[in-house]
Amino acid sequence: MPDRSTLLRVESLRKVYESTTGDVEAIGDVSFTMNAGELVCIVGPSGCGKTTLLKCLAGLLRPTGGLVEMDGSPVTGPSPAMAVVFQEYGRSLYPWLTVRGNVELPLRHKKLSRAEREKLVTDALEAVGLAHAMRSHPWQLSGGMQQRVAIARAIAYQPELMIMDEPFAAVDAQTRADLEDLVRELHATRGMSIVFVTHDIDESVYLGQRVLVLSKSPTWVQEDLAIDLPPERDQITTRALPRFTALRTHVYDQIQRAKRGQGVAPPLAR
């Protein structure tokens, strides 16, 4: 039974793409729940329908079957309670708007006073360390900074849940580490609930409180793994912990199994 702090509940989610050459079952049967304030990472082999799953969660795609519930009410379309950070920051930010304009855009239809809106924008840009770049255009910034703008836009929207779709797949390794720490920090200081989809096993273990390992398509949740690393994490020490190595090896094995289709089906009752 969902208790009070259950934020997101996904039950028997199924998505079939219909086409003239035959139907493709992308998501078979995905179920999980997530509590408010949690940081959940979703990993899976490539082509396992991560993006499809995420779009169903965000209400951008209509599932073929099953249920997505946010705060106890079903998600039937995009919801003001969720904000998505896309992988392709270059195509998700509008180049004709300034950084400020981009962050402000989703707030325009919210009933806020001008002062409140400005405060949200400034606050969000400060949170990602870009208060100085407000007047720049996105294309004047580096890739990592652009993704920070996209994150700021999601923060300013004040969602209950932030959904991130492989957000750091297109930035270099050093920038990526900084951005990972930014996500950890937002989670810790603002208590944000975050679903983080990634194909990077290390990233999922480093970031998550829980890691959901997906099977290959048609997808189901092959494992729901609690990450029992200390909440204070750091790129050097955390990644050097024996426990970190053990967890990443475990997830790696699971993904290899998923690729071969040897994942063990989840027990019916949990």
Added chain:
Amino acid sequence: MTAHTGSVASTARGRGIGFRVGASFLHALGLPFLLLVIWGVATSTSTNRFFPGPLTIFEAFVDTWVGPAFVEDVLPSLYRLGFGILASIVVGVAVGTLIGLVRWLRELLEPLLEFFRAIPPPVLIPVVMLLLGITDTMKVVVIVSGAIWPILLNTIDGVRATDSVMTETADSFQVTWWERLRFLVLPAASPRIMAGVRQGLSVALILMVISEMFASSSGLGYRIAYFQRNYLIAEMWSGILLLGLVGVFLAVAFGVVERRVLRWYHGIREVSRA
């Protein structure tokens, strides 16, 4: 720029600005001036009365166009041209956006639009004349009938090509219909729209002249045809010169607007080239 440091840079720049402005001025006007000189020399030895010298044309220019003719002929032309262009842009962008956004409408109309675009607009002049008489409205309609196509078709393409991730972003943040039009669809299509407007401008100028030559008692086109029929050759050439100047003015004005509207677009291209 070669020097970036200290006093060397400042003196170089101090001399540089005057020099550069002068050089670019010379660069822009040097060739036209040279051609004028060649023309002058050629006509001074020629007796062909259809090719008067530049000085004669310049005198005719001042005599003909500075004075009442400006109000009687130039202003009406400019006003028809302005209205025609404005109407083409407004209707072209509005209808183009609608067709670009509504898929079934697009599929329904596309063959028809291709057909209409293929009709050379001047042949519409006799038809429009029958329907609207010899009026200013008729000339504006003729201008629009030609200038609207590049704008309309480019807008349709631009609107249709709105990036899917940008659209999904607007979806996920529940951006309203109006904001979506204002902040996503139109800016995303603006490079294509501007390209269409650029083509539309030259078509509009051509049709303004032709519509006035056909059926009019005022306007640049009418006046040029009138001069030609009455063997006022220098005056005729001066009218052609004036038309050229109008064309140049249109291009410059368009350039100023385009640079403002598409600043982001040119910015991206500069960044990606660097």
